[in-house]
Amino acid sequence: MLQILFNGLLNGAVIALPAIAFTMLFGILKFPNFSIGAFITVGAYAAMVANTYFGWQLWLSAIFAMLITALLIWLSDQLVFKPLRSATSITLLVVSIAVAFIVESIIRLIFGGDIQGLDLELTRPIRFGGFRFTIDQLWIIGIVMLVMLLVSIILKYTQLGKAMRATSDNFDLAEVRGINTSHVIAATWLMGGLLLGLSGLLIGIDLVIEPQIGWFLTIPVFAAAILGGIGSPYGAMIGSVLVGLAEELTGAFLAPSYKVAVGFVIIAILLMFRPQGLFGLPEIKK
Amino acid sequence: MIDYLISIATYVGFYMILALALNLQWGQTGMVNFGIAGFYGLGAYTSGLLTIDAGWPWLGALLAAGVLNMLFGACVSFLSIRLRDDFLAIVTLGFAEIVRLVLLNEDWLTRGPRGLPIDVQPLSGSLDRESYGIFYLLLVFVVVGFVFFVTERLRKAPYGRVMRGIREDDLVAETLGKNVLYYRIQVFAVGAFFMGIAGALYAHYVQNISPEHFTPMLSIFIWMSVIFGGAGNNKGLLIGASLVMMIIEGTRFLGDFIKFIDAGSLSSIRIILIGVMMILVIRFRPQGIFPEERFRQP
Numbered sequence: 001m002l003q004i005l006f007n008g009l010l011n012g013a014v015i016a017l018p019a020i021a022f023t024m025l026f027g028i029l030k031f032p033n034f035s036i037g038a039f040i041t042v043g044a045y046a047a048m049v050a051n052t053y054f055g056w057q058l059w060l061s062a063i064f065a066m067l068i069t070a071l072l073i074w075l076s077d078q079l080v081f082k083p084l085r086s087a088t089s090i091t092l093l094v095v096s097i098a099v100a101f102i103v104e105s106i107i108r109l110i111f112g113g114d115i116q117g118l119d120l121e122l123t124r125p126i127r128f129g130g131f132r133f134t135i136d137q138l139w140i141i142g143i144v145m146l147v148m149l150l151v152s153i154i155l156k157y158t159q160l161g162k163a164m165r166a167t168s169d170n171f172d173l174a175e176v177r178g179i180n181t182s183h184v185i186a187a188t189w190l191m192g193g194l195l196l197g198l199s200g201l202l203i204g205i206d207l208v209i210e211p212q213i214g215w216f217l218t219i220p221v222f223a224a225a226i227l228g229g230i231g232s233p234y235g236a237m238i239g240s241v242l243v244g245l246a247e248e249l250t251g252a253f254l255a256p257s258y259k260v261a262v263g264f265v266i267i268a269i270l271l272m273f274r275p276q277g278l279f280g281l282p283e284i285k286k
Numbered sequence: 287m288i289d290y291l292i293s294i295a296t297y298v299g300f301y302m303i304l305a306l307a308l309n310l311q312w313g314q315t316g317m318v319n320f321g322i323a324g325f326y327g328l329g330a331y332t333s334g335l336l337t338i339d340a341g342w343p344w345l346g347a348l349l350a351a352g353v354l355n356m357l358f359g360a361c362v363s364f365l366s367i368r369l370r371d372d373f374l375a376i377v378t379l380g381f382a383e384i385v386r387l388v389l390l391n392e393d394w395l396t397r398g399p400r401g402l403p404i405d406v407q408p409l410s411g412s413l414d415r416e417s418y419g420i421f422y423l424l425l426v427f428v429v430v431g432f433v434f435f436v437t438e439r440l441r442k443a444p445y446g447r448v449m450r451g452i453r454e455d456d457l458v459a460e461t462l463g464k465n466v467l468y469y470r471i472q473v474f475a476v477g478a479f480f481m482g483i484a485g486a487l488y489a490h491y492v493q494n495i496s497p498e499h500f501t502p503m504l505s506i507f508i509w510m511s512v513i514f515g516g517a518g519n520n521k522g523l524l525i526g527a528s529l530v531m532m533i534i535e536g537t538r539f540l541g542d543f544i545k546f547i548d549a550g551s552l553s554s555i556r557i558i559l560i561g562v563m564m565i566l567v568i569r570f571r572p573q574g575i576f577p578e579e580r581f582r583q584p
Contacts, residue, residue: 080569084568263380264380271365
């Protein structure tokens with residue numbers, strides 16, 4: 001039981017950062033961005049390049065991955081999404097899927113489709129009776145919790161965070177009140193990119209690195225964000241843990257390859273009965 | 287060479303059916319479907335398994351594939367009762383992924399990743415290989431003609447006006463006393479029916495289907511066809527589907543000119559090309575090559 005809880009928490013930790021990035025981007029730009037998965041992959045490959053080709057330390061590789069991902073996702077906004085700001089959410093969604101496929105294919109073109117890994121020291125799992133875990137896994141959970149705390153502080157207390165929340169809440173009102181919304185949008189993309197880059201590295205530590213790694217995480221990440229109430233970063237944090245636990249609990253009687261399906265079923269049930277998510281307030285439709 | 291062209295034309299036919307179905311769902315009614323590959327695969331496997339394991343004749347299996355798809359389509363679209371449009375995209379995409387996972391993992395039924403060989407074909411044995419290709423091409427295009435006829439009739443009928451009304455503003459349609467949910471489910475189910483038939487035709491054509499044939503990539507190609515041709519315009523997307531196939535097949539020959547590109551990189555380049563063109567079309571000509579016709583009051 002403890003093992004299931006721990007694994008669930010680990011699953012949740014892996015999808016928590018992308019879920020926050022996704023929900024923040026959705027809050028401000030109002031469309032589900034399908035390209036976040038591809039940028040997780042970017043982060044994972046950037047970390048791998050820094051770690052295995054340059055031989056950098058892991059923490060330095062993490063910073064490198066975060067910067068590269070933030071830069072590229074910001075570029076994707078400048079080149080693709082910015083000229084389409086007035087388009088409908090469906091159009092933007094289609095475009096974001098195209099971006100996801102382009103980014104993934106470029107990665108495949110450069111690095112090939114083979115499975116790769118980071119240059120990690122092999123660590124023996126630590127055991128307590130039947131309960132086993134590795135130091136790496138503790139690190140992942142610890143780092144994710146630290147970053148979530150940091151994001152909360154930024155959103156709550158800094159001027160930028162307040163501007164982000166205001167813009168997410170009501171774009172026009174924020175603009176009228178003198179918030180520079182284009183700066184806020186750029187900051188959100190960059191912050192999302194940092195989170196995605198870091199999660200790419202963490203996934204590289206936890207699992208393996210391959211071109212489709214981000215795509216497979218898309219559905220669980222969406223599930224976490226919708227579960228927590230889309231647009232709410234705090235909801236996304238709790239949603240991730242719940243999705244992670246659900247994946248692990250169903251793993252007891254379903255083939256592990258059906259993990260993705262769990263996320264989908266959660267989305268479907270939730271959208272039927274509580275479209276605003278567990279912690280969201282009902283959206284007022286005008 | 288002529289064999290090659292005939293087989294390409296047959297594939298264009300499959301794409302046209304899928305694109306017409308998507309145009310009904312999205313172009314006319316505004317319902318996003320990113321699960322095209324799922325419906326296509328479900329149709330292909332249903333028809334394949336019914337003919338192989340249950341000994342059904344191909345026509346019966348084809349129709350059964352369509353009907354089963356219709357039921358699934360109705361269920362999936364039922365989820366959209368209270369949904370924003372963009373959530374339907376997530377639900378349909380998830381549906382396609384689940385179909386693919388089931389096809390991969392339940393090998394007692396679907397033979398898993400090895401693929402399902404299908405030896406049942408319409409009129410098999412009575413024609414030689416070359417004329418059989420032409421026969422199948424004709425068969426596929428008869429179906430394309432049928433689907434085109436039905437979707438055009440729907441578009442021009444009062445029913446089509448309601449569909450476009452829902453697309454533009456479902457609240458207005460609701461206020462005018464139209465049962466929006468009912469229309470949505472119907473349209474989605476009919477579109478899914480066509481996709482199932484396309485899948486069944488595909489299964490009996492290639493005679494060996496595996497889950498790899500039904501990836502999200504396929505859905506993107508169909509979306510590209512509709513966006514290219516012009517959303518809402520049935521004639522335009524027939525040309526859109528042909529253009530997309532020309533790009534996909536055309537890039538195949540790139541390998542002959544540039545020696546150092548291997549097959550893997552080539553498929554990546556193809557996807558990049560399609561993706562970039564899709565973004566460019568949406569950016570600079572969002573109405574597509576052939577914009578939707580405007581209706582005049584009769």
